[in-house]
Amino acid sequence: MRDTTDILRLESLQVHFPIQGGLFDRALGRPAGAVRAVDGIDLNLTRGEIVALVGESGSGKTTVGRVIAKLAQPTGGKLLFEGRDITSERGSSALRPYRHRVQMIFQDAYQALNPRHTIFDIVGEPLRxxxxxxxxxxxAERVGEALASAGLSPPGDFFSRFPNELSGGQRQRVVIAGALAVKPELIIADEPVSMLDVSIRAQILQVLVDLRSKHNMALLFITHDLPLAWSIADRIAVLYLGKLVEIGSADEITFNPRHPYTAALRNATPQIGGNANPAELRALQGEVPSAARVPKGCRFHPRCPLAFDRCRQDEPPSVEVGPQHMSACWLAQ
Incomplete structure (x- = not known):
């Protein structure tokens, strides 16, 4: 039976990046403002659970992942790991036990791998x-074990090779192996398959699912692709303009969305046997509003076809619309 205790909890997490003011702002002492990349989200992960964080570019997904990996510092809220508040912890020595247990898989394997290092050195670096x-x-044993777990066999054949000698899928597996080498309990996977073709994508996803099954490892899967999130996740959390607008089981979020933004993400994706005709796709109109000028009321209102007067004034609270299904929309109530 799977352990359902929380391994990670975010409480009212905020990440605001200050905007550099101009000459007159500095002279008059006027505040320049801030980009509200993450604006007060609550999220938990249990052991062995896969949670997908879904949203379009600019929604704040990667910033959330970087905060959890302690690569960025929050400006408000709490980051709890196994119930212990580690929000303010920093420094290599203080974070060494945490980095042993929490690792991140980056989106771009080309940038994540040092082209001058061998695969053995790359995967072995976190161990050292x-x-x-x-x-x-x-x-050598741990590096070989990590490469084999990531699907690179026989692992010894890759020890002396360099990243430029590998295919795109193999490079992504090396990035995964680097995260697995320390045997973490939580992995943040930031768009780990977005740069791969469909056949390799399925293999990488299977590797991640198998690792969860073998090691009861929790996984935060960051993606912009709602169908992809449904294929791998137990729960899906939808992020829009720094706010969680809907969260629930993968089936509920995909097939019974209660927020217009979630429905728009689903409808914008071609479906085999469904809206495969490009003329039938209903794409979102316009761009994401600036995170430096967050709307007063419902933050989806500028792009919502169902918006009404109340949306312009008040931001809707997150309410329960089904078993463990929360949505922040006035219409959902």
């Missing part, structure tokens, strides 16, 4: 920096 091995024999 976190001091998890005592000798060269242990290092």
């Amino acid at each position: 920096s976190l001091r998890l091995v005592d000798n060269a024999t242990q290092l």
Whole structure:
């Protein structure tokens, strides 16, 4: 039976990036403002659970992942790991135990891999920096185990190779192996398959699902693709302009969305046997509003075809619309 205790919890998490003011702003002492990339979200992950964080570019998905990986510092709220508040912890020595248990898979394998290092050095680097091995024999064993877990077999054939000698799918597997080498309990996967073709994408997703099954590892899967999120996740959280607008089971969010933005994401995706005809696709109109000028009322209102007067004035609270299904929309109530 799967352990359902929380491994991670975000409470009212905020990440605001200050805007550099102009000469007159500085002279008059006027505040320049801030980009509200993440604006007060609550989210939890249990052990062995896969949660997909879905939203379009600019919604704040990657910023959430970077905060959890302690690569960015929040400006408000709390980050709790196994119930312990680690929001303000920083520094390599203080974070060493945390980085042992939480790892991140980056989107661009080309940028994530040092072209001058061999695959053995790349995968072994976190083991050396976190001091998890005592000798060269242990290092070789752990690197080989990580490569095999990521689907690169026989692992010894990859030890002396360089990133430019690998295919795109193999490079992405090396990035996954680097995260797996330290045997983490939580992995943040930031668009890990967005740069791969469909056949390789399915293989990488299967690797992640198998790792969850074998090691009871939690996974935060960041993506802009709602059908892809449904194929892998237990729950889906929809992020729009720094706010969670809907969260629930993968089936509920995909097939019974209660927020117009979630429905728009679903309807904008071609479906085999459904809206495969491009003329039938209903694309979102316009661009995401600026996170530096957050709307007064419902933040989806500028692009919502169902908006009415109340949306212009008040931001809707998140309410329960079904079993463990929350939505922040006046119409959902």
